[in-house]
Amino acid sequence: MKRSEILERMGMRLPLRKQLRVIVSSDVRNEADDQFAVAHHLLTPIFDVRAVVAAHYESKAPGSRSTMEKSYQELLKLMEASGMDDVPALRGCEAPLTDERDAPESEGVDFIIRDDMRYEPNPEGKEIRLYDYVDIRMLLEDFYAKLALCYRNY
Helix, strand or coil, rough: CCCHHHHEEEEEECCCHEEEEEEEECCCCCCCCHHHHHHHHHCCEEEEEEEEEEEECCCCCCCCCHHHHHHHHHHHHHHHHCCCCCCCCCCCCCCCCCCCCCCCCCCHHHHHHHCCCCEECCCCCCCCEEECCHHHHHHHHHHHHHHHHHCCCC
């Protein structure tokens, strides 16, 4: 069922023009409150939740790069339980960025770059990129990914 239909049934639906577009980034499997935070975003009518991205979290095991996948699997369970089949659950980066040249691939970053950005003209007629709200970590990942793409072309 669509998220908007669920909110409508609960009497909590707002017109799209009054909603803020958000992408939720969460290390859903890390702590017990993370599932509640994601559910809170999904059930908050002022948010137009565009996607939920599973994030990695700190692991004490050396070389462990599986925490994001654990978050993703937990996110899939949460999204199935919510009944909201129109909000994409996406994989984020497997590990923290190593430096400013690090440009890891991830569904979350690709979503921002391809699907959730919009360009609008500024007063001078130049198009500028707008975000209503994006987790700062994802914005930095996007920025560094673009820098890496630029430098690969030179």
